[in-house]
Amino acid sequence: MNSRSWTLTVKLVATGITFLMLALASIGLTLWVTWNLEGGAAAVNEAGRMRMQTYRMALVLSSGLPDALAQAQQFAMAFDDSLALLATGDPSRPLTVPWSAESRASFDEVRGLWAQLRTRWLQDGSDAASFAHDADIFVAEVDAFVTAIETQIARWTAVLHVFQMALMALAVAGAVAMLYAGYVLVLAPLARLKRGLESVQAGDLSTRVQVDSGDEFGELSAGFNEMARTLQALYGSLESKVREKTEHLEARRQRLADLYEVSAFLSKASTLEELGRGFARQVRRIAHADASAVRWCDEGNQRYLMLATDNLPPELVSAEACLDTGQCHCGRPAADAGTRVIPIRPSDSSGLGHCSRSGFESVVSVPVRLHDKVLGEVNLFYRYGVMIAQDDRDLLDALASHLASAMEGQRAAALEREAAVAGERSLLARELHDSIAQSLAFMKIQVQLLRQAVSRGDKDAASNVLGELDHGVRECYADVRELLMHFRTRTSEEDMEPALRTTLSKFEHQTGLAARLEMDGHGVALAPDVQVQVLHIIQEALSNVRKHARAREVVLRATARPHWRFEVVDDGLGFDLHDARGETQVGLRIMRERAERIGATVRVRSAPGQGCSVSVELPPATSPASGAPAPAAVA
DSSP: OOGGGOOHHHHHHHHHHHHHHHHHHHHHHHHHHHHHHHHHHHHHHHHHHHHHHHHHHHHHHHHTOTTHHHHHHHHHHHHHHHHHHHHHOBTTTTBOOOOOHHHHHHHHHHHHHHHHHHHIIIIIOOOHHHHHHHHHHHHHHHHHHHHHHHHHHHHHHHHHHHHHHHHHHHHHHHHHHHHHHHIIIIIHHHHHHHHHHHHHHTTOTTOOOOOOOSSHHHHHHHHHHHHHHHHHHHHHHHHHHHHHHHHHHHHHHHHHHHHHHHHHHHHHOOSHHHHHHHHHHHHHHHHTOSEEEEEEEOTTSOEEEEEEEESOOHHHHHHTSEEETTSSSSSOOGGGOOOEEEEOOTTOTTSOOHHHHTTOOEEEEEEEEETTEEEEEEEEEESSOOOOOHHHHHHHHHHHHHHHHHHHHHHHHHHHHHHHHHHHHHHHHHHIIIIIHHHHHHHHHHHHHHHHHHHHTOHHHHHHHHHHHHHHHHHHHHHHHHHHHHHTOOOOSSOHHHHHHHHHHHHHHHHOOEEEEEEESOOOOOOHHHHHHHHHHHHHHHHHIIIIIOOSEEEEEEEOSSSOEEEEEEOSOOOOGGGOOHHHHHHHHHHHHHHHHHTOEEEEEEOTTSOEEEEEEOOTTOBTTTBOOSOOOOO
16 A cells, blocks of 8 residues: 555554554563562572472481382472473462573483482482582582573563563654654644645745645645635735626616616606606617617507707708608517517518618617506617627616606606696686676666667666676676686795785775784695685685675684684675575585685575675695695585
8 A cells, every 4th residue: 555545543553553562572581580580589499498308318318217218219209290390380479490402401410310319319218418418519510400590580580671671662663653653743733724724824825735644734725725716816806706797897887877867857857758758868868879769659550750959960850750560670569578689680571771871870769658568668779789788778767657657658748638628628717607797698688678778869878788798797807807817816835824914905806895904824825726725715706795685894714723724704785695696606616616726615604684604614634744634524
């Protein structure tokens, strides 16, 4: 196995096992030598006991005692056991002879001499002097055997010292080797990784760590290098990504600014023509087009009329001032309406080559759509080929949607103005019919009566008719002046009090009657349309006072809290409400019609000889912002 493919764990385990095996071998050898030394020491002791037994046996035999032979035999048997024990050894004690050539030869000499000595002492017999001599010779052989054993023990002791020194050297070498292995395998790779990390933290993303092994630190170094390469690549592209993101955000901001600018303009445009011209100019700037046009579609989507243009050649404007739906690529039917890019080809089969002759190469068509209804179309002309991105397409659709809302708002405002004019004309017609027309009809009858009286020559009848005609002309003139005063009534953007004082001043100047205004509190200013209707109702009530009441004084009371309430009180003749007829009934009906428009309540209280009171009470919700609420009941 290649060492470069070894993992760190394998390396550390292999190193540890190697030193462990060496240590175990050294310890085992030391124990074996120690065991031999202990066995040799026991063998020396046993050999020493043999010397003692020899002398005791010689002493017993030389004593001449009756049981000397029996005791000698017992000593001989013990001696035989000692020889057998030295020959075989005893592992349990332990006892073993450290055999060598010298100790083996010496032991054989001791055993052979003992055999001779045993026979001579126990069987043949000897004198006392020979016993001592033989014992000395045999003990000398035993001493030689002991000397051989001690010599061998000395050798094993030297070997034990060598093993101990070797074991000490092995421990030192193992510690050094483990420290070196730890440095090479762990500390050095960690130091390289730390230096690489510090370099990366300092901003040097080109830093790489050397990979010189296949262990865990090698894999970690390779991972570090891959991380550094990835960071370097990301950092290298970060600036471009930030620039792209900034450009994208700037484009979004510009689109929002364009939408806001167009919306602000559309909200201020007062006419449809102004709306179209301003939108054509702004959408051309936003879309970077060479020219633009806004087309208006009729109600049935039959044709498109050129509403406004910007930088479009006059001949093209004149040629396409009115297009039938489907006649050209522009002005598509409502079912096909959608934002699209139209390439302009010189060989266009539509027969309308105005765009090509004007030098345009592409047209972007954006429908002006409100819900499911197509109100028109916006065309952007380019003198080069163009492609519209989705964001630009969405922006154009949003601008067209704002234009559609503004166009619909213009149409609604026009319809509202038309309805207002129609309502005023209807009111004018009713008032002319109910006042001046009746006076003229009365004078027409009087003229016929005058003609008849003149033809009969009846001067008295003619004089009476002329008096009636004079009274009718004055009444008709007063009605005309009163109508003119009504029509000239204007709203006041300030408090209601100045408008009421102006109305009473006109009434005093017209009739010569004393009029007084009583104000109670100050309320929120009324909406302009509500204020006009209130003033007309008060003027109508004052007109009835002028025509029928024969009053001496008129009081106008205005209460602002908790909501507006107006009351016109006179001290005139009064009338029976149930028998009201003629102009009085007409005046009441006109006041009620005006009150219905603003949701107000009109109440009339009167009795013959007790004057008259006309009150107008507005609902609490009436304010400049809320306008007129739903009509209330009229009493």
